[in-house]
Every structure is written in C-alpha cells, then in structure tokens.
Amino acid sequence: MSIAMATEAPGAFQGTLTDKLKEQFDAGLLSGQELRPDFTIAQPVHRYTSIDHAIWRKLYERQAEMLRGRVSDEFLQGLATLGMEKDRVPDFDQLNETLMRATGWQVVAVPGLVPDEVFFEHLANRRFPASWWMRKPEQLDYLQEPDCFHDVFGHVPLLINPVFADYMEAYGKGGLKAAGLGALDMLSRLYWYTVEFGLIRTEQGLRIYGAGIVSSQGESIYSLDSASPNRIGFDVRRIMRTRYRIDTFQKTYFVIDSFEQLFDATRPDFAPLYEELRAQPTLGAGDVAPGDQVLNVGTREGWADTEDI
Template structure:
C-alpha cells in the first residue's frame, strides 16, 4: 500500500497528474466500461450502502461509456468540493496524501482488457472511478477522505505510513457497514469486483469483525485475493469521528511496540459478526 520509490514518468506534471484525453478512448474501451458497469449496477442494489447508490445518481454515472473527468468533477465539486484527476498509475505516498488533503481523487485513466474482466493487479479506471467516486458525493465520507489525506501527511513524518495504510485498506477499499437490513458493502475494492461483492457478504469463509481503530491498524492484510477479514463500521459518521478525534501520535507510539495480528486471528475482545471458516483461503493455500 505504500509507494515511496516510484519515479515520475515523463510527461506528467509535478503533482503527477496527466490529461485524461477522454477522446482517445476506443469503442471497445467504452464497451468494457459498460459491461463492467451494467454487471455491478444489476447486482449491487440491496447489497451496497445506499449512500453509494445515491452517489451514482448524483454524479449521473449511469450514462454510457467511460466518464469524462471534467464533467464528473463539475458534478462532484458541486456536491462536496472534490474533483477527479488523472494519473499514469500508482503515485508516491506524499503525492497521494497531498491530493486527498486538497480534495482531489487520483484515478488511473486506463481500462482493463477483456482477459482481465474479473481481476487485474493494478487499479484501473473502473476500480478508481466506479469503486471510489460515488461515495465522494456523500459529505461525511468526503470529509473522511480529506481527513485521511491530512492524516497521511502527519503519518509520513512519524514513520507510520504502513500502519495508516491498513486503515485505508480495511475501510476505503474493503469496508463493510452495518444497517438495519444487515451488513452492506462500501469499500471500493469490493463494490468494483463482481466476485468479491458476493464473497464479502455471502461466503462463510471470512471473518466479519466490528471496527476498532487500534486493532485494525495492527492487522495484516492480503493484496492477492479475496480478504480473510472484513471490518464493519456502524456509520460513516463513526469513521469520520474516530479519525478526527483520535490523537494519532500516541497511537503510533503504541503500535511500534505492539505485535502485528495475523490476518485470520479473532481476539477475545473482538465484536464478531461472523466467525469465518477460512475455507476459501485454506483451499487456495493447499492448492498452491
């Protein structure tokens, strides 16, 4: 999750942004977006946080084809003061945090190929824009993302980016939220993935645990497959308040001497929504 050793590609601005060049997308690339969008849009209602669906509507993202960042940013700016900027791929941590702290969400401009329909290693425009941007139209989540960027700038000076990265991973990318109707998805890594959108809610394999900031920041994660743990927040307000009201300096000091928690571990102090079987992860390990 940390990307300190990247070199800025030729042709990028000092802040690593590049033009989206929307007009360069081919008919096949727009068709790929439509295929991905239609598949997720048909499956997510009743599974995803309603704030996500509201964001799709506010930003009018059901329009066919890859979104034009200029048009998308105009609507997003009107809603919460955010904008979407194109970058060539992964960016250094300090660049990423600076953009978030200033309400700019960085998005890759390339889209996956048909062979990568269900999985690709580096986030593409569908993950970045469909997965992340709708919730940026929600004022509370938008504030959380800015607070995270500001927190990242502080963490960089404390040598704690790896710990803070776990907060991003288990909330922004792979978070679940509690509702009266049951658990719902909100993390971008889940809502942009057809397979994980089902796995995260329905499969008996993963643990689903209550959100606890210090515990979460001690917990390892996996980047190569479906998650073995999902952390459940009560509300976006809870997420924002925890971020704004926590003194992270003493927390980082405590984490320096605290051991990491293995991914599938359940602690006696955990609030357990689901005690997972871990069958999926173990089957993958035995087949390797």
C-alpha cells in the same frame, strides 16, 4: 492512488519511483501526455477506444445489477447524483461539475501509481487521483493495479456523501503526518479495511461500501454471503495492527455502524497511537483476537497460505 499502494494501500509497492514511471511509460500510459509536478495529466479522452467503452459498459451493467440489495444507500445515492455515464468511460470534467458543487471534491487523472506524499496531498486538498486507463478484456475479473473503473465507479460515488468526503480529506492529512512518523504501514491498514474493503451495518443487514468490493463481481458476493471470512466490528486500533491480502479475497472484513463513526475515529492525533501500537504484535489477516466485536468467525474454507501484507 499511491505508488506505494499497488493495490491501493500505502506501503504495498516494493519498487522505486523510477521503475514505476518507466513501467507506466513503457505501457503507453504517459505517451503524448504532459506529466505535471503533482503527477496529474489531462484525461486523454481521445485515447479511449470502442473496446475501452465496451468494457466500461459491461462492468457498469454487471456491477449495477450485482449491487442491488448489497451496497450502501449512500453509494447508490452518490451514483445517481453523479449521473455517471453507463455506456462509455466518463469524462472527469463532467463528473467534477456535480462533485465540486456537492462536496468540493474533484477527480484528477493520473497515469497510474503516484508517490505516497503526492497521493496524500491530493486527498488532503479534496482531489481524488484516478487512473485514466481501462483494463483489458482478459482482465474483467481481476487486475493488480487499479484502473479507471475501479477508481471512478468504485470510489467517486461516496465522495458525494459529506461525511465520507470529510473522512477522505482527513485521511489525506493524516497520511502526510504518518509519512513523517514512519507509520504508513499502520495507516495503510485503515485505508485498506475501510475505503477499499469496508462493510457497514444497516437496518436491512450488512452492506458494502469499500471500493475494492464495489468494483469486484466475485468479492461483492463473497464479502456478504460466504461463511469463509471473519466479520468484526470496527476498531481503529485493531485495524492498524492487522495485515491484509492483496492476492485473494479478504480473510476478515471490518464493519462500521455509520460513516460518522468512521470520521470520528480519525479526529484524534494518531501520533500517540502509533507509538502505542509499535509495542504490540501485528495480527494476521485471518486472526480473531481477544476483545474483538465478532459478528461471525469464518470457516477459513479456501484460504490461501501465501503471506499477508
């Protein structure tokens, strides 16, 4: 994940690279590890404790049960194909044997947040940067920066899907362009509302595919069952104008019809789109705008009045 995306969206982190690396070093995330030029490290499998494995097992069991009838079939197929370990933190090398054969992707270990350009470069070359460390027992339900469970359980299963795998590669290539065009704020919103907090429409009803929801017990329920948030049909221009939440459940979820729709939306050159959108006002995370394909308007119950990002 990018250093500018403390909650996995480019542009969210407000510190400096030196500050973040010092924070990671002080937390022991770099201790004894060689930090390579691409900000990856060898996954320190020997450093996982019995507590780390117990937390993985508890989270895996809880989410696997919670996601029945809630998550997309593509996610479940990816999880089954990977054969991801349930009782202990997975070995990235073992996951990569299956992942590489399926779509040419691989998981690379990082100590935490990495610079934007590094993150995009990894995605553009079919490498997914995943934090190696596990959250603490008191962080089972919430932590600000993504840990190994969020990154691996939440993100990796969909990388088995060829269309979604292509979308992630395209996003990485788009990110490298956006960084040079000063448009990371707009592109980050696309990542946030799709890769992290996306919903998909199926014949059985709405289903989850975004990793931020998949790895969260509370949001797995809220995103589908609560009357509070808006649910709006996917539109790339609309999403790129829409701010989001990093401290609460989302006020709005955008719904795709298929992963093909998502991938096709990334085919055009976004440079003219960025210019077009710069002339338009941004929208609040909970706004409903003219022209929206509204599935339902939220009741707004429980919405926090803190600032959107």
